[in-house]
Every structure is written in structure tokens, then in C-alpha cells.
Amino acid sequence: MILTGRTIFPGQVSAEALVSQMGISFYGGVDPETSKITEAGHDLEGQSIAGKILVFPSGKGSTVGSYILYRLKHNQLAPAAIINAECETITAVGCIIAEIPCIDQVEISKLGTGMHLGVDAGRGWVEVDP
Amino acid sequence: MQLTPKEQALLAGESGPAAQKAMQILATLGRIFGAQRMIPVRSVQIAGVSYDNLGEAGLAWLSEMAAGGGQVQVFTTLNPAGMDIENYQSLGISEDFAENQRRVLAAFEAMGVVSTCSCTPYLFGNLPHFGEHIAWAESSAVCYANAVLGARTNREGGPSALAAALTGCTPAYGYHLAENRQPTLHIELTANLHDTPDFGALGKTIGDQLQSVTGNKVPYITGMSDASLENLKSLCASLATFGGVALFHIQGITPEAAQYSPPFETFAINQADLDSAKAELTSAEPGQIDFFSLGCPHLCLGEIQRIAHALAGKHVTKEFWITTSRPIKGMADRMGYTAVIEAAGAKFATDTCCVVAPIKGRFKALATDSAKACYYATAKNHFKTRLLSFDDLIAEATR
Numbered sequence: 116m117i118l119t120g121r122t123i124f125p126g127q128v129s130a131e132a133l134v135s136q137m138g139i140s141f142y143g144g145v146d147p148e149t150s151k152i153t154e155a156g157h158d159l160e161g162q163s164i165a166g167k168i169l170v171f172p173s174g175k176g177s178t179v180g181s182y183i184l185y186r187l188k189h190n191q192l193a194p195a196a197i198i199n200a201e202c203e204t205i206t207a208v209g210c211i212i213a214e215i216p217c218i219d220q221v222e223i224s225k226l227g228t229g230m231h232l233g234v235d236a237g238r239g240w241v242e243v244d245p
Numbered sequence: 246m247q248l249t250p251k252e253q254a255l256l257a258g259e260s261g262p263a264a265q266k267a268m269q270i271l272a273t274l275g276r277i278f279g280a281q282r283m284i285p286v287r288s289v290q291i292a293g294v295s296y297d298n299l300g301e302a303g304l305a306w307l308s309e310m311a312a313g314g315g316q317v318q319v320f321t322t323l324n325p326a327g328m329d330i331e332n333y334q335s336l337g338i339s340e341d342f343a344e345n346q347r348r349v350l351a352a353f354e355a356m357g358v359v360s361t362c363s364c365t366p367y368l369f370g371n372l373p374h375f376g377e378h379i380a381w382a383e384s385s386a387v388c389y390a391n392a393v394l395g396a397r398t399n400r401e402g403g404p405s406a407l408a409a410a411l412t413g414c415t416p417a418y419g420y421h422l423a424e425n426r427q428p429t430l431h432i433e434l435t436a437n438l439h440d441t442p443d444f445g446a447l448g449k450t451i452g453d454q455l456q457s458v459t460g461n462k463v464p465y466i467t468g469m470s471d472a473s474l475e476n477l478k479s480l481c482a483s484l485a486t487f488g489g490v491a492l493f494h495i496q497g498i499t500p501e502a503a504q505y506s507p508p509f510e511t512f513a514i515n516q517a518d519l520d521s522a523k524a525e526l527t528s529a530e531p532g533q534i535d536f537f538s539l540g541c542p543h544l545c546l547g548e549i550q551r552i553a554h555a556l557a558g559k560h561v562t563k564e565f566w567i568t569t570s571r572p573i574k575g576m577a578d579r580m581g582y583t584a585v586i587e588a589a590g591a592k593f594a595t596d597t598c599c600v601v602a603p604i605k606g607r608f609k610a611l612a613t614d615s616a617k618a619c620y621y622a623t624a625k626n627h628f629k630t631r632l633l634s635f636d637d638l639i640a641e642a643t644r
Contacts (some may be wrong), residue, residue: 123273147302178382179298180403186302207277208404211270212306229415 116243118221123202125237127215129245130195132230133167134223135159140143140176141183141209150192168232169194174206184209196234198223198241246275246416247282255412263315263356267408273290274405275416284378284417286398288320288383289410290366291358292382293403295327295601296345303403304345307352310407318413322366324383325543325568327603330362330596336566342603354476358410362596363570365478365543367394370572375500378421380409384485385478385542385617391492393477395500397421400491420492428465428494430455431507436516440634441479444472445616447520448483448490450514453522457489464493464508472498478542482617526619528631529610536608536628537561537591537642538599539635540568541615546576551635553582556589559643563590564608568598590641600625612638 119154144154150165165187174180175237185208187193193215197204202219210217216236226232226243233245248256252433258265290317293299300306321389327346350360363370364383373379373396381387382401390396399419401409409415419425432451436446455462464484472480472495484490494502539552549569569577574595577583583593594602596597599611600621610629611622619630633641 123277147300177298178404179293181402181404182293182299182303182306185306186300189302189305194428202277204274204277204402204405207273208270208402210271212266212404238305 116225118171118225118241120198120218120221120239120241122236122239123207123217123219124215126196126214127237128168128195128216128233129231129233130166130168132226132228132232133159133162133164133169134226135171135229137171138173138175139171141174141180141205142177144176145183146188147190150187152213164194165192167194168196168198168234170198170226172200172223174203176205178205180205181209181212184215185213188213188215196236198226198234246272248272249283252283252414259416261314263310263313264411266310266313266466267315267411270405270408271412271414271416275418278416278418280416280418282417284379284412284421286319286378286409286415286535288322288371288373288379289406290322290324290371290381290386290643291353291384291406291410292324294324294353294362295348296342296349297327297601297603304349306351306404307349310411311352311355313412313414317410319410321358321410322361322371323353323358324362325364325598325601326327326362326596327601328597329594332593332595334590336361336594336602337607338603356411361570363543364598365545365570367572368545369570379417380406380415382406384491385482387484387491388481388493389478391420392481392494392499415494419503419537425461426492426501428463428505428508430462431509431511432462432464432466433468433511433513434466436514436519438469438476441614442523442616442632442634443519444476444480444633445483446519447514448480449487449522449526449616450518452484452487452490454512455490462488462490465502465505466493466495467507467615469495469498474545475548479615482542482615486620487616510602523632526616526630526632528642531631531641533610533629534612534631534641535563536611537563537565537638538568538611538613538618539638540566541598541600541613541618543598544569544573546573549577549582550580552639553585555636555639556591556643557585559589561590561642562644563642565642566594566599567591568594612641614638
């Protein structure tokens with residue numbers, strides 16, 4: 116199965132999917148030293164986003180969140196790629212400055228945690244079980 | 246999106262890695278938000294300056310941009326820092342924090358950013374005119390520039406504002422385009438507003454109403470007879486904090502209001518609504534207050550004059566911060582206001598404010614005249630709050 120989307124930041128990667136149904140606030144909601152989601156009540160609370168293809172509807176919260184993605188990258192704890200339903204400024208800017216492949220406008224309801232995904236963000240596609 | 250040959254050259258890295266990264270950010274945001282082209286901006290205001298908010302990650306990125314040859318192409322000013330640059334010791338700021346804060350400022354200054362360290366750039370030298378395109382971060386200043394001055398900016402974040410500064414342009418979408426500046430909701434006001442807390446409460450009441458709205462939210466306020474600079478800056482801060490508002494119009498007061506009629510969808514606000522908003526921002530009893538702060542947004546000279554008159558010959562009993570910008574502080578020094586205020590035991594916290602300084606855990610309850618400061622005191626620092634008028638606050642502080 117191949118899903119298509121829109122390029123936010125290019126790059127090719129294949130890894131395991133970690134899927135959330137909720138928005139993610141990188142500032143205050145993700146620990147840049149452990150890569151774990153810390154927001155109380157979040158459906159990924161306590162899970163590490165490092166090395167995963169992180170799938171969630173859209174970012175939220177403070178614009179400082181962009182810097183958290185950059186910090187995760189420097190700590191070698193960044194997600195391998197990000198897939199959004201609709202990307203907003205915080206996630207987009209974070210992916211550009213941290214150079215994390217990112218695409219949006221993907222039908223993310225077809226993706227589930229644990230699926231193996233191949234992402235070619237420059238072409239704007241996601242392949243399930245490539 | 247159509248890029249000019251010069252913009253394409255920046256994107257190709259011909260002016261170095263920092264300008265290239267900046268153009269990548271702008272071109273991507275332009276693509277996401279459907280911009281047709283870039284437009285030149287006359288000035289930039291950058292937020293994300295306090296080391297308390299930026300952390301090592303933000304500092305690392307700023308340093309990388311400075312090392313990559315980033316140089317501002319337009320006049321660029323800076324938001325408040327986490328400390329008074331010249332007088333941080335008396336505010337209880339640690340040497341470690343001060344050193345990191347100085348590294349942040351050095352990175353900005355290396356790129357040609359003027360380290361004004363204030364949220365009110367329009368009070369001294371960064372004053373856009375009607376219709377001028379700018380790229381500003383700092384949500385209260387964005388609101389002031391769009392609504393009160395009639396300039397045109399989106400609500401930028403730290404990196405996108407820096408990107409605009411390093412390239413001199415921003416993608417033409419959102420509030421840069423006339424069609425997005427039309428009002429979307431009529432606010433019918435029947436209350437009388439007197440002091441800054443009234444205007445803060447109005448901003449919270451409108452903001453709460455707009456919380457669930459996505460897309461453009463441009464309130465059109467009727468029923469307001471008068472508003473001073475102090476009132477409008479308080480309203481701007483509150484509307485931006487509680488409602489994410491970047492533009493509003495007030496009939497008879499703001500410059501674009503006459504172009505429009507009140508929208509059909511109407512939300513009425515009366516005195517009881519404002520009283521309940523003020524009550525929601527007041528969780529502490531008078532005896533619990535261990536921290537007083539005035540100046541969110543930064544105080545203008547008229548407000549400092551008023552504080553000096555009120556504090557003359559009195560003495561404050563608790564930590565009391567006067568937060569303002571360095572140029573305004575200079576005038577206060579010359580006029581003798583600083584001497585009067587400091588003689589009363591209050592402290593100038595210039596270049597910084599109670600929202601961005603690293604004060605979590607130091608105080609239990611804040612009294613202020615700013616609805617925005619109440620919000621961040623609770624959300625960021627877990628303080629209780631009291632929202633008081635200027636005169637009531639000074640009365641409580643000197644009791």
C-alpha cells in the first residue's frame with residue numbers, strides 16, 4: 116500500500132511507525148533528553164519517539180517546540196521521519212531546522228503503531244511494508 | 246510559489262548556509278499556507294530570547310545560524326531576555342543563567358540583531374506605518390502592529406522571524422493580504438472600561454470565546470468610547486494570550502475599522518462578564534502575595550511617571566518589579582522617577598519581565614495589572630495570582 120502526501124522536508128527513511136490520534140506539543144510535551152512523550156493523558160505518554168516514524172494529526176503549543184526537534188536531533192533521539200494529517204508552523208520549522216524528513220496531507224487513519232514504513236518525503240509518499 | 250532569481254539564489258545557498266536555511270523555512274511556510282510569492286518586509290521583531298525558554302537547543306541553533314554567516318537584511322529588534330542585562334544580581338538571577346543568556350544575546354548581535362530586549366519595540370524606533378509589511382514575533386506586539394498601527398504581519402515564531410530578518414522577506418499569506426483582515430465576529434461591548442485590568446479582562450473574555458475557532462479570527466469591537474496606549478497594549482497582550490488573536494478592529498479607534506461594518510455574528514459582553522473574567526484571574530488572597538510586578542507588556546514612560554507619583558514617600562513590603570525597556574528606563578532615570586521608585590524599595594527589571602525570567606519556585610503568588618502575566622504565572626510558574634488596578638496594586642504593596 117502506498118499513501119501520498121505533500122513534501123515538508125525531503126529525505127528517505129524506513130522505520131517502524133508510532134501513531135498518535137492526538138496533537139503533539141514538542142515544547143513541554145516531549146523530553147528532549149529522553150525523547151519520551153511527557154504530556155499527562157497523551158495517548159503516547161511515556162513512549163520514546165526516537166528513531167520512529169512519528170505519525171500524528173498536527174502539532175500544537177508554543178513555537179519554541181521547533182527548537183525541541185532540533186535538540187532531539189543533536190541528541191540523536193529525533194524521530195526518523197514525521198507524518199502529519201496537516202502540518203503547522205511549529206512542526207514544519209522544527210523539521211526544516213533539524214533536517215527531519217516530513218510529509219503531510221497523508222491519510223493517517225490507514226497507519227498503525229508497529230507497521231513498517233518506507234518514507235520518501237521528497238516525492239511525498241509512504242509505503243507500508245515496503 | 247514564484248520565487249525571484251535573488252530568492253532562488255538564496256535557496257541554492259549562494260549567500261551561505263544560514264541564508265539558505267532561512268529561505269528553506271520561508272519557502273516551505275509559503276507552500277504550506279498557499280502563498281503565491283514573497284513580499285519584502287521593512288522590519289522584524291524576534292521572540293524566543295530568554296534562555297529559560299530557548300534552552301541549549303535554541304541557543305545551539307542560533308549559534309549555528311550566526312556561524313553560517315547569517316546577517317539581518319532589515320532593521321531587527323529583540324524580545325525581552327530572561328534577565329536585566331546590567332543588573333541581574335539584584336533580581337536573584339544566577340551567574341550560570343546570566344552566562345547562558347549572554348551567549349544567546351551574542352549570537353543575535355553577531356547577526357546584526359539590535360538587542361533591544363523588549364516586547365514594545367513600537368515605543369522606541371521600530372514603529373511600522375499603516376499598511377507596511379513586517380514580520381514580527383511576540384504575540385502582543387503582533388496584535389498592536391496589526392490592529393492599532395494598521396501594519397501587516399502574521400504571528401511569527403522565533404525561527405520564522407529570524408528567517409525573515411536574514412532574507413528581508415516573508416511569504417505573502419494570512420494577514421499580509423487584505424481579504425484576511427476583514428472582521429469575523431462582532432463584539433458588542435456594554436461595559437465601561439477604566440484601567441488596564443478592565444482591558445485585560447475584555448481580551449480574556451473575547452479570547453475564551455474564540456478558543457475553539459480555527460482559521461481567521463478578527464474581532465470587531467463596538468461600544469468602546471476611549472482607549473489609551475496603556476489600555477490598548479494590555480488588550481493586545483490579553484487577546485493574543487487567551488485567543489491567539491493577531492488582528493482586531495475597534496470602531497472609532499483603530500485605523501482599519503471604518504473600512505468595515507460589524508459582522509453579523511455577534512457576541513455581547515457586559516460588566517458582569519468582565520467582572521467574572523477578573524475573578525477567574527484572581528486566585529490569591531491579599532495576604533498571600535509575595536511578588537508584585539508591573540509592566541506586561543513593558544511599561545511606557547507615562548506608566549512609570551504614574552508609579553513614581555504613587556510610590557513617592559512610601560515603602561513596598563515585598564519583592565516589586567518594574568519591567569520596562571532600556572530606552573524608557575533611560576528617560577525615567579533623567580526625570581528622577583527611577584530614584585523615587587528605588588527609594589520606595591521597588592526594583593527595575595529592565596530588558597526582562599515576570600513571564601520570561603527564570604523565577605519558577607521563587608514565589609508563591611503574583612499581583613499584577615496584566616491578564617497576560619496572570620496566565621503565564623499560573624501556566625508556567627504555578628503561582629497563584631491577583632489581578633489588580635494600578636492604584637489598588639500599589640496600595641496593597643505599600644500596606
